[in-house]
Structure formats: C-alpha cells, structure tokens
Amino acid sequence: MNRPNTSHARTVLYTVSGEESRPVADALDDAPPAVPVGKRGSLRRLANRLSLLGLVGLVIVVLWLCVAFIGPLVAPYKEGAVTSTEVFGSYSAAHLFGTDYLGRDMLSRVLYGTQYTVGLALASTVLASCIGTFFGLVAAVSGRWVDEIMSRLFDALISIPSKILALVVIAAFGSSVPMLIMVAALAYIPGAFRISRSLAVNLMTLEYVQVAKARGEGLFYIARAEVLPNMIHPMLADFGLRFVFIVLLLSGLSFLGLGVQPPNADWGSLVRENIGGLAEGAPAVLMPAVAIATLTVGVNLLIDSLRRHAARAHGGVK
Numbered sequence: 001m002n003r004p005n006t007s008h009a010r011t012v013l014y015t016v017s018g019e020e021s022r023p024v025a026d027a028l029d030d031a032p033p034a035v036p037v038g039k040r041g042s043l044r045r046l047a048n049r050l051s052l053l054g055l056v057g058l059v060i061v062v063l064w065l066c067v068a069f070i071g072p073l074v075a076p077y078k079e080g081a082v083t084s085t086e087v088f089g090s091y092s093a094a095h096l097f098g099t100d101y102l103g104r105d106m107l108s109r110v111l112y113g114t115q116y117t118v119g120l121a122l123a124s125t126v127l128a129s130c131i132g133t134f135f136g137l138v139a140a141v142s143g144r145w146v147d148e149i150m151s152r153l154f155d156a157l158i159s160i161p162s163k164i165l166a167l168v169v170i171a172a173f174g175s176s177v178p179m180l181i182m183v184a185a186l187a188y189i190p191g192a193f194r195i196s197r198s199l200a201v202n203l204m205t206l207e208y209v210q211v212a213k214a215r216g217e218g219l220f221y222i223a224r225a226e227v228l229p230n231m232i233h234p235m236l237a238d239f240g241l242r243f244v245f246i247v248l249l250l251s252g253l254s255f256l257g258l259g260v261q262p263p264n265a266d267w268g269s270l271v272r273e274n275i276g277g278l279a280e281g282a283p284a285v286l287m288p289a290v291a292i293a294t295l296t297v298g299v300n301l302l303i304d305s306l307r308r309h310a311a312r313a314h315g316g317v318k
Helices: 024-030 037-049 052-074 106-141 144-158 162-173 177-204 207-214 219-255 267-273 283-313
Strands: 014-016 021-023
Touching: 052 106, 052 283, 106 144, 106 177, 106 219, 106 267, 106 283, 144 177, 162 177, 162 219, 177 219, 207 219, 219 267, 219 283, 267 283
Parallel strands: none
Antiparallel strands: 014 021
C-alpha cells in the first residue's frame, strides 16, 4: 500500500509584537518546560479532597491501623509481663503510659489491645456492610413481594437494641472472638440494609437503569453494573459510621466482662480491669479511654470531610 506524500511546506505562524515578529514555534522553544498535568493535578486533588480536620482524622485512623498491625512487634514488654512493683504507677521513662493494677506496662497492653479493638471492629463492619448491601440490592431490584418480606424481617431485627441483642446472644452462646464478630455484625446488618435499599430504590428510577431494562439486561447485571457503582460513596460513609458504632459496642461489652476474655484484652477490657485507679487519676484507666476516643473522633472527622467533598462534587450543600 502506497503511503501519501507528506512533503508539504511547513506552515509557520508568527507572533506579533511591537518591534518584530518571530515564529510561534521559536517562542514555544524559549518557554519553560511544562509540568505534566497528571503529576501536578494528582497532588492538588489529594490536597483539596480533605479539609484540615479531614487530614487530621486520616492521620489518626492510619496511625491506629498501623498500630493494629505492628503494635505487638514494637511493644516494649510482653503483653502479660509484670514489669514493676508499683501498681497504678504514673508516667515515667520506663513506662510511658504508667502501670496497671498488677504492675504491667500499660503502653504494651494498649499496643497489644489495639489489634483486638480495631481488628474485631473492622471485621464486623466489613461483614455487616457486605451482607446488608447485598440484601439491600436484592430487595431493590426484585419484585414487590420480595422487597416487602425482606424489609419487614429486617425491620423486626432492627427494633431490638444492639446492646440487648449482643447481651442475649453472648449470654446464650458464650464469648469468643468469632462470636463477638458475628454478634456485632448481626446487630448492624439491618441498618446497612436500610441504607443500601433506600439508595438502590432511588437509583432504580433513573433513566440509565430504565435503558438497561429496555435493553433486556438481567437483574444481576443491573444491580452489579448500574446500581452498585453509583452507591459506593454513600455506603463508604455508612461503613465508617458502622465502624464507630461497633467499636463502642465491643468496648462496652468488654467493659461489662462479656467481650475479649483474659489473658487477652482490648481497650474496653483495659478500662474495666483498671477502673480501681480512676479515683486517683491513674494513666492505666485514662489511656485506653483516650485511645477509644481518638479512634472514634478520627474516623468521624475523616467521614465528615469525605461527605462534604462528595457534596461539593455533586453541587450539594457545603
């Protein structure tokens, strides 16, 4: 195949100035090299996505996630090692968070307990959000009777207070790590179902979903390709809120002695076993409570910043 002859004369454009004119190509050669748009825009988008408080929340959340993974590796002492003869000791160079009611290092106890508090809450939240979102999608894309039956079942389940449900189940079947994950997830599946169903029902009325139905697409395709991608951001915000609720639920159960059992301990257990030092302001009871507070506040700051960014992106209220 013959290629066309491209040996045409080069078209030269000139810039006009007060004294002389020169080709635009020469003027561009003298210009400084442009910064790639992708590199320049990615950092700016990352900085603009979160507010200052959102960045603070992100730092707090990432910090505790890292501690959950590497906390036992960097702990100065073993989890149950008695390292001091002073009970409810104050802050010191050897014990930055003081000592507990047995003389154990509280910094080590908090670092070891992070993997239970964060790990159990994260696993329960993932389980609750995934199951609730799945049933919400099924109810939204299915027929009226399926939607009604599933909605009434989850309405009955959500009418039971989460702490009462957790206390009844744990009292009946005992406390263990798998049971804590299951009961926390069970308590918050109905909430995730209601949020996901509400979002999916609204999306099912939009035009692009109706076009997909007119093309003859199946319900599975519509739920997976048309509805689910457009409800990810609200469900992520709901995921963060569920995580906070489950952290508080599990910490409350541990404070009542129904959570993580000795010799292991999460933050709620650490508060309960050192409650005797509250009158004298011992760090052993204050530091686990501060850890719970910073985690919940950090997650809320991050979620609120992401929600505001999504509202601005969609032209909503700032």
